[in-house]
Amino acid sequence: MKALFRLFMLAVTLPALFAGCSEKVEPTPLTYSQILTGTEKKAWRMVSYQIFDNGKSDGVQNAQNLFAPCEADDQYVFYANGEHKFEYTNGPSKCDTSEPDVIFEDSWTLINGNATLEFVIPVLGGKFPWTIRNLTENSLTVEYFFPDIEASYRFTFNSTTR
Template sequence: MRHFIRLLFITGVVGWLLGGCSEKIEPKPATYSQLLTGTEKKSWKMVSIQIIDKGTASGVIPVSQLNDCSTDDVLTFYANAEHKFEASQGASICYSGEPDLYVTDTWVLVNANATLQFYIPLLNGVYPWTIKNLTATTMTVQYYFPDIDASYQFTFNSTTTK
């Protein structure tokens, strides 16, 4: 019996030493909000738009083809508790004599249905956007009109990250 207890004890100690010394390192994937904001803040510029009407897409339209000064504006999402959001003028100045930073607001992310609510300068409003794609460098969002069979889809590229 002593021999059995001694063997059990030695096996347990050896198993604990060998098993307790190894730590399995698992990569921690970035969350939606971290992809959107980086660790402190991240800025985005619009690169394309697509209009979908009754299931028929217009094709991808580069914003450089649009004659609107707001298409090169910079949208900055902050990773703070307030979810601060800023819109500032790009190289094409829309409001001469006005400050570069022209909108300070907040952003709202609902992970359950991948909805991101924020201001888009081209539409001059805050809408609930469905996230179609979000990576560290690209974001595509789509707004579905509630009363008609149509939607807008915007793609952004990140410009700076902190």
């Protein structure tokens, strides 16, 4: 009887001892900000745009149609630092050799609850609250809905950081 009791106690306590020794590894999904910035910073280039007016659009347009060829490769750089640094930088081709690499600096804001990303798109002349339509490791699509009219601008960017 004692042997059976010892065997029972061993069967109950042994698994309890080893249960505390194992570490359960659970993957952590990337957040919007991690996808947007990478681990330190991530650069994006505008590749297309679409204008909606009263629910109608002429379709997706090549973003290079908005810019001079020397501006079409400019990049939007989002930093993963606490200040949420944002840079608009010259791409590989500059319009003038005296232009700085960083055209201007600002900050970005992300509100996960409604997937709103605030940053500057220079061609529009200001910082706007963009609704994130799509965000993957390689593609970002944002849209701004005008508050007083039934119209919106949609821009798609591709990551240039590999």
